Amino acid sequence: MEFFDFIIVGAGPAGLFAALELSKAGKKVAVFDKGAPIDVRKCPIKSGAVPSCVHCRPCSIICGWGGAGAYSDGKLTLTPEFGGNLEKSVGRDRLLDLIAEVDRTFVRFGADSPVYEPDPAFAAEVIRKGRAAGLQVIPARIRHMGTDRAKQVLAAFYGQLDSACRVSMGIEVKSVLVENGEARGVLLEDGTCVSAPAVLLAPGREGATWMERVARDLGLSIDSLPVDIGVRVEVPDEIANELTEQFYEVKAVFDAPTFDDRVRTFCMCPHGEVVTEYQSDSGLVIVNGHSNRDRKTGNTNFAILVSTEFTQPFRDPNGYGGAIARLANMLGGTVLVQRLGDLKAGRRSTAGRIERGLVRPTLRQAEPGDLSFALPYRHLTDILEMIKALNAIMPGIDGPHTLLYGVEVKFYSLRLSLDRGLQTSVKGLYAAGDGAGVTRGLVQASASGLVAARDFLDRQAGRS
Numbered sequence: 001m002e003f004f005d006f007i008i009v010g011a012g013p014a015g016l017f018a019a020l021e022l023s024k025a026g027k028k029v030a031v032f033d034k035g036a037p038i039d040v041r042k043c044p045i046k047s048g049a050v051p052s053c054v055h056c057r058p059c060s061i062i063c064g065w066g067g068a069g070a071y072s073d074g075k076l077t078l079t080p081e082f083g084g085n086l087e088k089s090v091g092r093d094r095l096l097d098l099i100a101e102v103d104r105t106f107v108r109f110g111a112d113s114p115v116y117e118p119d120p121a122f123a124a125e126v127i128r129k130g131r132a133a134g135l136q137v138i139p140a141r142i143r144h145m146g147t148d149r150a151k152q153v154l155a156a157f158y159g160q161l162d163s164a165c166r167v168s169m170g171i172e173v174k175s176v177l178v179e180n181g182e183a184r185g186v187l188l189e190d191g192t193c194v195s196a197p198a199v200l201l202a203p204g205r206e207g208a209t210w211m212e213r214v215a216r217d218l219g220l221s222i223d224s225l226p227v228d229i230g231v232r233v234e235v236p237d238e239i240a241n242e243l244t245e246q247f248y249e250v251k252a253v254f255d256a257p258t259f260d261d262r263v264r265t266f267c268m269c270p271h272g273e274v275v276t277e278y279q280s281d282s283g284l285v286i287v288n289g290h291s292n293r294d295r296k297t298g299n300t301n302f303a304i305l306v307s308t309e310f311t312q313p314f315r316d317p318n319g320y321g322g323a324i325a326r327l328a329n330m331l332g333g334t335v336l337v338q339r340l341g342d343l344k345a346g347r348r349s350t351a352g353r354i355e356r357g358l359v360r361p362t363l364r365q366a367e368p369g370d371l372s373f374a375l376p377y378r379h380l381t382d383i384l385e386m387i388k389a390l391n392a393i394m395p396g397i398d399g400p401h402t403l404l405y406g407v408e409v410k411f412y413s414l415r416l417s418l419d420r421g422l423q424t425s426v427k428g429l430y431a432a433g434d435g436a437g438v439t440r441g442l443v444q445a446s447a448s449g450l451v452a453a454r455d456f457l458d459r460q461a462g463r464s
Contacts, residue, residue: 001185001193001194001195002030002192002194002195003028003195003196004028004029004030004166004194004195004196005022005027005028005029005196005197005198006018006022006027006028006029006030006196006197006198006199006200006453006456007029007030007032007185007186007194007196007198007199007200008029008030008031008032008199008200008202009032009033009173009176009186009199009200009201009202009203010032010033010067010200010201010202010203010204010207010433010435011031011032011033011035011064011065011066011067011167011169012033012066012067012068012069012202012203012204012433012434012435012445013066013067013069013433013442013445013446013449014200014202014432014433014434014436014438014439014445014446014448014449014452015031015033015067015200015202015432015433015449016066016154016157016161016446016449017102017105017446017447017449017450017453018200018202018432018449018450018452018453019031019161019164019165019449019453020105020157020160020161021449021450021453021454021457022453022456022457023161023164023165025457027457028166029164029165029166030165030166030168030194030196031161031165031166031167031168032168032171032172032173032186032188032194033063033064033065033168033169033170033171034058034063034170034171034172034173035058035060035063035064035065035169035170036060036063036064036065036169036170037064037065037158037169038064038065038066038070038151038154038155038158039155041060041064041065041066041070041071041151042060043056043059043060043061043071044056045276045365051365052333052334052365053276053278053285053334053365055278055280055283055285056278056280057280058206058280059206059277059278059279059280061275061276061277061278061288062204062205062206062277062278062279063204063206063280064169065154065157065158065167065169066150066151066154066157067204067433067445068204068205068206068277068434069150069154069442069445070150070151070154071147071150071151071275071290073144073146073147073267073269073272073289073290073291074111074144074145074146074147074149074150074153074291074293075142075143075144075145075248075249075267075442076102076103076106076111076142076143076144076145076442076443077140077141077142077249077441077442077443078099078100078103078115078140078141078142078143078443079138079139079140079141079142080092080095080096080099081138081140082138082140082251082440082441083439083440083441083442083443083444083445084434084438084439084440084441084444084445084448085438085439086098086438086439086444086447086448086451089418089420089422089438089451090420090451095444095447098447098450098451099443099444099447101447101450102443102446102447102450103143103443105446106143106145106153106446107143109153109156109157109160110149110152110153110156111143111145111149111150111153113143113144113145113146113149113293114143114144115141115142115143116141116142116143116144116246116247116248116249117139117141117142118139118246118247119246122246123137123139123246123247126243126247126250126393127139129392129393130252130389130392130393132392133388133389133390133391133392133393134254134255134257134389135252135253135254135389135390135392135393136252136253136254137250137251137252137393138251138252138253139247139251140247140249140251142247142248142249144248144291144293145293146291146292146293146294147290147291147292147293148292148293148294148295149292149293149294171188171189172188172189173186173187173188173189174186174187174188174189175187175214175217176199176201176214176218176426176429177193177195178218178426178429181425181426181427182197182426182427182428183196183197183198183199183426183427183428183429184196184197185199186199197428198428198429198430198456199428199429199430200430200431200432200449200452200453201214201429201430201431201432201435201436202431202432202433202435202436202445202448202449203433203435203436204433204434204435205410205411205434205435206279206280206281206411206435207281207435208318208411208434208435208437209281209282209318209411210281210435211431211435211436211437212318215416218424218426218429220416220417220424220425220426221416221417221425222415222416222417226307226308226309226317227307227308227317227318227320227321227409227410227411228266228305228306228307228308228321228409228410229305229306229308229321229324229375229379229407229408229409230263230303230304230305230306230379230383230406230407230408231287231303231304231371231375231383231404231405231406231407231408232274232287232288232289232301232302232303232304232404232405232406232408233301233302233303233304233387233397233402233403233404233405234274234299234300234301234359234361234362234402234403234404234405235299235300235301235359235394235396235397235402235403236298236299236300236358236359237270237271237298237299237300239300239394239395239396239397240268240270240300240394240397241270241300243393243394244268244270244300248268248270249267249268249302250265250268250302250393250394251264251265252264252265252390252393254385254386254389256306256381256382256385256386257385258381258382258385259378259381259382261306261307261308261378261382262306262307263304263305263306263307263382263383263385263386264304264305264307265302265303265304265305265390266302266303266304266305266410267288267289267302267303268300268301268302269289269290269291269300269301269302270291270300271291271296271297271298271299271300272289272290272291272292272297272299272300272301272362273289273290273291273292273297273299273301273362273363274287274288274289274301274361274362274363274366274405275287275288275289275290275363276288276334276335276363276365276366279322279411282322282325282326284322284325284326284329284409285325285329285334285335286325286335286407286408286409287335287363287366287405287406287407287408288303288408289301289302289303297362298360299359299360299362301362303408304383304386304387305408305410306378306379306382306383308320308379318411321409321410321411322409322411324374324375324376324379324407324409325374325407325409327373327374327407328369328371328374328406328407331367331369331370331373331374332366332367332369333367334365334366334367335363335366335367335405335406335407336366336367336368336369336370336371336374336405336406336407337349337354337361337363337366337367337368337369337403337404337405338368338369338370338371338403338404338406339353339354339357339359339400339401339402339403339404340387340398340399340400340401340402340403340404341399341400341401342370342400343370343371343372343380343384343404344384344400346372347370348368348369348370349368349369349370350368351368353368354368354403357401357403358401359401359402359403361403363405366405371404371406371407374406374407375406375407383404387402410440415437415438416431416436416437418430418431418436418438420455421451421452421454421455421456421458421459422436422438422448422451422452422455423452423455428456430452430455430456431452432445432448432449432451432452433445433448433449436448
């Protein structure tokens with residue numbers, strides 16, 4: 001049996017920042033991830049080898065070194081209001097310090113892109129227009145690396161950590177070893193036991209179902225999180241340019257009037273492309289968006305997500321979101337695309353109607369169809385009301401040629417009961433990042449890895 005000071009499950013941002021902090025302190029660290037190293041993470045669609053998703057296991061878009069962040073839009077959101085619930089654990093002042101530290105670290109590894117922050121007068125006018133339509137527009141400071149640059153930055157992380165830690169890619173962790181209420185290590189899928197007095201669970205969103213299983217096996221206290229379900233909207237750049245040139249990403253929240261549901265924009269990708277992701281645990285193909293720093297398209301895309309809260313006895317939000325995505329896959333074999341005008345007219349989009357439209361889809365593999373057969377009426381109503389409200393700050397988005405792709409689902413783990421250092425009720429067992437239900441974005445996920453690592457170091461040194 002191999003022995004380490006600390007084991008990290010997941011090589012996404014939470015795991016990488018924890019590994020940086022622990023290796024800097026001289027600890028013997030092991031990192032396990034079921035995905036591939038960054039230099040061999042390649043989607044067959046992107047390389048032109050196949051015309052549509054071939055269901056790679058695991059999906060290179062969302063699994064492997066860097067986590068889903070390696071193929072994300074590469075946005076570092078430097079405003080504490082976005083990206084998770086870490087403020088509840090560490091307080092606002094400490095979170096601000098952590099965000100600044102995470103940003104400096106990314107810059108040190110090559111994220112030298114400018115920070116977007118809107119002109120105050122322009123932002124005030126957008127906020128005013130939004131309020132008149134029922135939108136809460138929240139300005140944010142954003143550093144945009146781009147999908148292409150993000151991979152280079154994460155390769156630099158690998159260059160440092162590969163020599164400082166044991167990095168094991170393509171290795172899946174089956175379970176966590178616990179004895180007398182204390183972490184003792186992990187059991188790998190091949191039956192190998194690896195020992196350590198501390199384990200960090202940071203499996204990312206793709207590992208949310210794995211995280212739920214581990215939590216239930218260990219009897220950890222859990223609460224259901226909302227599930228975010230919606231569509232990805234695609235419009236020509238000229239509809240969004242006035243906003244994206246200032247804000248880069250417009251973050252807007254809306255209380256849809258018919259059902260009083262909370263609806264929000266998410267992951268705006270100026271000059272970007274719509275992409276698919278394959279969830280290997282569930283066998284689902286869902287939609288997402290990317291923006292490259294150096295290769296631009298003529299379209300902008302972003303998600304509109306409806307946050308659905310559930311009450312007892314229901315405790316399977318991920319299963320609910322998966323069932324809706326499965327309907328879309330059943331109808332089209334992959335994600336669906338529909339013109340907004342067709343949706344409002346109660347008809348499916350066809351290849352001919354898409355071709356006659358004024359928006360050229362960047363995801364050519366999407367199947368023209370009818371989203372009303374997949375999304376519940378409540379969600380569709382919320383989404384249409386949100387688009388109408390957004391037209392106040394983004395004139396033209398509520399037009400008939402706007403494209404809607406579906407379904408977009410954000411899977412989160414059940415929220416674990418954690419202390420201020422992100423330790424569970426099992427001594428030495430920590431949880432961090434999106435897959436642990438702690439965060440919802442690159443920066444706060446990275447910060448959560450620092451919190452867990454520093455709590456471990458403080459406990460070892462007798463400082464807590």
